[in-house]
Amino acid sequence: MLRLLRMSSTSTGPVSTTIRQKLTEFFNPTHLEVECESHLHNVPKGAEKHFRVQIISDKFEGLSTLQRQRLVNKALAEELKTSVHALRIEARIPSEYEGQKQVDPPRCLGGGNR
Amino acid sequence: MLRSVSFARTLFNSASFNAIRPLSSESARVLTPELKERIQKLVQSGDVVVFMKGTQNQPMCGFSRNVKLILDLHKVPFRDYNVLEDEELRAGIKEFSDWPTIPQIYVKGQFVGGSDIFVQMHQEHEIAKFFDEHGIPSKYSETKKPNA
DSSP: OHHHHHHHHHTTSHHHHHHHHHHHHHHOOSEEEEEEOGGGSSSOTTOOOEEEEEEEOGGGTTOOHHHHHHHHHHHTHHHHHHTOOEEEEEEEOGGGOSSOOOOOOOOOOOGGGO | OHHHHHHHHHHHHSHHHHHSOOSSOGGGOOOOHHHHHHHHHHHTSSSEEEEESBOSSSBOSHHHHHHHHHHHHTTOOOEEEEGGGOHHHHHHHHHHHTOOSSOEEEETTEEEEOHHHHHHHHHTTOHHHHHHHTTOOOTTOTTSOOOO
C-alpha cells in the first residue's frame, strides 16, 4: 500500500510519462517499469530528476550490458539532456526475467547540493 | 542474435533517432580540444579511474559510493576525480564518454560504465574475473595461487 502511494506521487508526471512512451515505442518491451525516485534524493518535492527503469525486451538479445544501457540512454537522450539527472537501468531479454524486482537504489548522500 | 544487433544498428541510424538531439547538442558542445586532451590524460592516469561526486574518502552520492565500496571490497586502488569541484570536467566527461551520468568508471583507459553495470557485475560475481581479464590484481582474483 505504501509502495503504491509512493509510486503514484510522481511516476505519473510528465517526464515519467514521456520516458514510458519512448521506451515502449523503441523497444516494444514485454515488461516495463518506470518509476521516479526523486523523493529519495536531496531535491525539491515533485522533482522528476531520478528514475529507475526495468525493461524487458528481445531487442537486447546479443548485446552486452553496456550496449543495452547505451541504447536506453540513446532513446532517452532528450530527457537526459534536459531534466533527468540519474537513471538506473536494468535491461534484460525475456529469458533473463523471472519477475524479479529491480534492486533498491543506494542511500542518497546529498549529492553535494549541486 | 543477429536480428537484434542489426536492430541496434538500425535504431542508431534511423531518422527518428537522429532527429533526437544527441547527448550534447551543437550549441552546448563543451569538449574543446584542450579539454579532450586533459580528459584523455585523466582516463589514463591510473589502471582504474572513477569520475565521481565527492572523493573516495568522502563520496557525496550514493551511486558514487557504491562504486567505491565495490572497488574497496576487491582491494583495487583507483584514481578518483571529483566532478563537484570541476564543472568543466563534469560536463566534459559526459560528452567524452557519450554517457549522461556520474559516476563513470574507466579501466586501462577504456570506459566500462556507471554504477549500474558495476553493481550488476558485483552481484553476478564477475568483478574478480573482470579484473583478471584486464591484468589488475584484486583480492578475489581467480588467478591467485592458493596458500600452501
